[in-house]
Structures are given as structure tokens and as C-alpha cells.
Amino acid sequence: MFNDITTLLLHPKAFKDAVEIFVERYRDMGISAVAGIEARGFIFGPSIALAIGAKFVPLRKPKKLPGEVISEAYVLEYGTDCLEMHVGAVQSGERVLVVDDLVATGGTLSAAMSLLERAGADVVECACLIGLPKFKGRCSLNGKPVHVLVEAINKSM
Numbered sequence: 001m002f003n004d005i006t007t008l009l010l011h012p013k014a015f016k017d018a019v020e021i022f023v024e025r026y027r028d029m030g031i032s033a034v035a036g037i038e039a040r041g042f043i044f045g046p047s048i049a050l051a052i053g054a055k056f057v058p059l060r061k062p063k064k065l066p067g068e069v070i071s072e073a074y075v076l077e078y079g080t081d082c083l084e085m086h087v088g089a090v091q092s093g094e095r096v097l098v099v100d101d102l103v104a105t106g107g108t109l110s111a112a113m114s115l116l117e118r119a120g121a122d123v124v125e126c127a128c129l130i131g132l133p134k135f136k137g138r139c140s141l142n143g144k145p146v147h148v149l150v151e152a153i154n155k156s157m
């Protein structure tokens with residue numbers, strides 16, 4: 001039941017194709033920052049950022065960033081967690097893309113968007129490789145578009 005993107009990473013052509021599909025979509029959208037969610041958003045986010053000429057902003061789990069941070073707590077399926085971002089990482093009005101490997105309930109993406117919006121950023125879209133059945137094939141979250149490359153099948157059906 002664990003949707004493991006590390007198998008994709010072992011196939012350079014598939015890994016490159018996945019990044020390029022995102023790059024094609026986002027290259028002309030005036031995006032100046034790509035925010036990647038720890039940990040697996042760090043695998044795809046920086047490549048996309050470099051290719052579209054944007055900066056990369058890490059959204060990290062608690063107590064990892066050395067500078068002043070703003071934090072956003074969120075609820076997971078089992079427990080709670082928190083994302084942090086450096087104060088000043090994004091500017092007011094900056095157009096930001098959020099990247100992660102996978103969306104399940106959408107709680108993590110919601111927290112990432114809240115964090116960025118509290119800092120004044122304009123979240124353009126969230127991009128994930130995989131959408132789990134829990135996300136119900138939705139195309140948006142909190143009024144922002146969510147773009148998913150692959151819908152995972154429901155293995156319990």
C-alpha cells in the first residue's frame with residue numbers, strides 16, 4: 001500500500017521524463033519560486049526549479065532550518081506534524097509552485113499553501129506525481145489547482 005517513488009528514481013529516463021512533464025507545464029507561468037515539501041518534494045522540486053529559472057524554497061519538518069521560521073501545524077492520518085519555512089524565503093506577491101511526490105488526504109499540501117500564503121506568496125498550483133484514491137481525483141484544494149501525473153489505483157477494491 002506504500003506508493004514508493006524510489007523505484008522511479010532507478011530509471012533515469014522515467015525520472016527525467018517526469019521532471020520534464022512538470023517543466024513543460026510550468027516554464028511560462030511566471031513562477032519565481034518552487035517550494036518543495038520535506039522529504040520527497042526535495043527529490044523533484046530542485047530540478048523543476050532550476051529548469052524554469054526559479055529559486056527553490058525548502059519547506060522543512062520542525063527544527064531543521066537554522067534561521068528564523070514561520071510554522072504551520074497539520075493533521076496526518078496518524079498524528080500531527082508541522083512544516084517550517086525561513087522568514088524572507090518568499091516575497092509578498094511572489095508566484096510559487098508547491099511540489100511533493102504524493103497527495104493522500106491533502107493535509108500536507110494544505111499546510112504548505114497556508115504557510116506560503118501567510119508569507120504573502122501567491123500559490124499558483126500544487127504539483128504531485130501521484131494522487132492516492134483518498135484524494136478522490138480532485139483537481140483543486142482550498143481553491144488552488146492540484147496537478148497530479150498519475151492516479152494510483154485503489155488496491156483494496
Ligand SMILES: O=P(O)(O)OC[C@H]1O[C@H](OP(=O)(O)OP(=O)(O)O)[C@H](O)[C@@H]1O
Pocket residue numbers: 037038039040041076077100101102103104105106107108109
Ligand atoms: O496528503 P497527505 O495525507 O498529507 O499525505 C501526503 C504526504 O505524506 C508523505 O509524507 P510523510 O508525511 O510520510 O513525510 P516524509 O516524506 O517526511 O516521511 C508524502 O511525501 C506527502 O508529503
Ligand SMILES: Nc1ncnc2[nH]cnc12
Pocket residue numbers: 001002003004102104132
Ligand atoms: N500510501 C502512501 N504511500 C506513500 N506515502 C504516503 N503518504 C501518505 N500515504 C502514503
